[in-house]
Amino acid sequence: MRLPPLNALRVFEAAARLGSFTLAGNELLVSHGAVSQQIRNLEDCLGTSLFLRQGNRIELTAAGIAIYENIRKGLKSFEEIFQILKQADSLRGEVTVSAPPGLVGHRLVHHLGEFHRRFADVRLRLIPSNEDREVHSRDVDICIRYGNGAWPGRNVEHLTDIFLFPVCSPDLLRNGARLETPADLRQFPILCADDGYEWDIWLGSLGVTDDLSDQRHYLGNALNTTEACCHGFGVALCGNISSSHYLQRGLLIRPFAHAVRTANSLFLITRADIVHKAAASATADWLRALFTPPATDPG
Structure with missing residues (x-):
């Protein structure tokens, strides 16, 4: 099974949570254009639109809403795994x-x-x-x-x-x-x-x-x-x-x-x-x- 790129998932989570490509770019220290490109890559990979774009405003589609919570939890689990590895050998x-x-x-x-x-x-x-x-x-x-x-x-x-x-x-x-x-x-x-x-x-x-x-x-x-x-x-x-x-x-x-x-x-x-x-x-x-x-x- 071909999984979406992790970086594109991180960008999607930030944009969905913040409701803005610009704010997501500020949080991730990348440009608005880089955020847009990652979202397009993720949409192409999934074969569906994730955001409705209305000028400077964005809104999650039904598909975006359906996957957002699972992606958020998945990224949180990745963070916890790295924290566990960091602490595992550290007394x-x-x-x-x-x-x-x-x-x-x-x-x-x-x-x-x-x-x-x-x-x-x-x-x-x-x-x-x-x-x-x-x-x-x-x-x-x-x-x-x-x-x-x-x-x-x-x-x-x-x-x-x-x-x-x-x-x-x-x-x-x-x-x-x-x-x-x-x-x-x-x-x-x-x-x-x-x-x-x-x-x-x-x-x-x-x-x-x-x-x-x-x-x-x-x-x-x-x-x-x-x-x-x-x-x-x-x-x-x-x-x-x-x-x-x-x-x-x-x-x-x-x-x-x-x-x-x-x-x-x-x-x-x-x-x-x-x-x-x-x-x-x-x-x-x-x-x-x-x-x-x-x-x-x-x-």
């Missing part, structure tokens, strides 16, 4: 990642030095959020979300389950203070990252009926409760991901071995076209590696 540029604020503060920022050593020419833009608006945004390459995995129209991968357990500063248990049974929690402030629901789940899983409601402090999010714990204020309920850095450094300890799994999990969410953006694809692989065992071991 450089900006990658936008959206993740819950606690995850950004507790985990991602602790590994940015490692990221830079591996991908020196990639710049990260971190958006602390657990909202769905970034999941559906064309401006966000990768999302990590806490939920049930239902994000239609996106690639969704399970990263890790979340396990909750109490943590506190070692300083809290100096001077003879004991924290060996749930009843011992009565001695300390109880720090809540949410409305207290997670503490209810943990206590209920042990059959504890005392909800410690008169000792609860509501600090707004997991980052606040963890930081308060590190400074010796009370006992917080933390997840295995958010607390791992603090436990490894000895800033926090686990007074109880018992942990409960949350109903929701962490998921990695990407657009289908991320495979065409080398820097974003490599960043997604790096993020997956951050959540592989033993880092996600609840014990």
Whole structure:
């Protein structure tokens, strides 16, 4: 099948979109006469008129209208192909990642030095959020979300389950203070990252009926409760991901071995076209590696 010349198609698209041979020539940096010649060549190739010419005015014929949208989409696809080829071997540029604020503060920022050593020419833009608006945004390459995995129209991968357990500063248990049974929690402030629901789940899983409601402090999010714990204020309920850095450094300890799994999990969410953006694809692989065992071991 003999296809029309690509250059003639580009000229036709510009003239049809702008409604003028002169304006099309200005955009393409060619003369009015060159535009007219390319249009004539395309009409000869197709065997039909594409424009009605009325003095300085032009108007698409029925045939021109019929092919314009397909030609516009085809040229757009060519542009995307060349952009993909340009980026395919290039680990450089900006990658936008959206993740819950606690995850950004507790985990991602602790590994940015490692990221830079591996991908020196990639710049990260971190958006602390657990909202769905970034999941559906064309401006966000990768999302990590806490939920049930239902994000239609996106690639969704399970990263890790979340396990909750109490943590506190070692300083809290100096001077003879004991924290060996749930009843011992009565001695300390109880720090809540949410409305207290997670503490209810943990206590209920042990059959504890005392909800410690008169000792609860509501600090707004997991980052606040963890930081308060590190400074010796009370006992917080933390997840295995958010607390791992603090436990490894000895800033926090686990007074109880018992942990409960949350109903929701962490998921990695990407657009289908991320495979065409080398820097974003490599960043997604790096993020997956951050959540592989033993880092996600609840014990």
